[in-house]
Amino acid sequence: MMPVYRCHCPCETNQFEISGPPVTRFFCHCTICQEKYQAPYADVVLFPLAGLALPEGHSINFGQYKRFGAIDRGMCTACHQPVMAKAGEGSKGLAFIAAHNVANAASLPAPSMHVFYGTRVADVADSLPKYRHYVSSQFAFLKLLLTRGRA
Ligand SMILES: [Zn+2]
Numbered sequence: 001m002m003p004v005y006r007c008h009c010p011c012e013t014n015q016f017e018i019s020g021p022p023v024t025r026f027f028c029h030c031t032i033c034q035e036k037y038q039a040p041y042a043d044v045v046l047f048p049l050a051g052l053a054l055p056e057g058h059s060i061n062f063g064q065y066k067r068f069g070a071i072d073r074g075m076c077t078a079c080h081q082p083v084m085a086k087a088g089e090g091s092k093g094l095a096f097i098a099a100h101n102v103a104n105a106a107s108l109p110a111p112s113m114h115v116f117y118g119t120r121v122a123d124v125a126d127s128l129p130k131y132r133h134y135v136s137s138q139f140a141f142l143k144l145l146l147t148r149g150r151a
């Protein structure tokens, strides 16, 4: 059975579901995440975009920020916090959702890596792989995307 994750923005004005399974979960240390989440890094879950069900008339303002391709980041119009982000279209599209925006987060996989570690504001002492730069972070994603079809 396809797992379904209930998601919301911090103020819960935006509530939606995404059906998994997640592609991966990672810590992102990029400067945009630092700014948008007001945190040293973001704990992000990557899903196939095809599983996303946004309600009609949602209160999400999408705006593009260039960082490894085009990530379209959606901010809540009420709490002005990140709701979710998307990249690409259709069956190749991906949805990025912060783990703290997932209601049933206990059923998510554990984080698998750190990306954009080169712009970190603090070291993290764990044994996960750490991709420092734009190119290596992008490559780590690309590898995931290319191997996704085999799962
Ligand atoms: Zn909100």
Ligand SMILES: [Zn+2]
Pocket (backbone or CB within 6 Å): 028, 029, 030, 031, 032, 033, 034, 042, 116
């Ligand atoms: Zn980031």
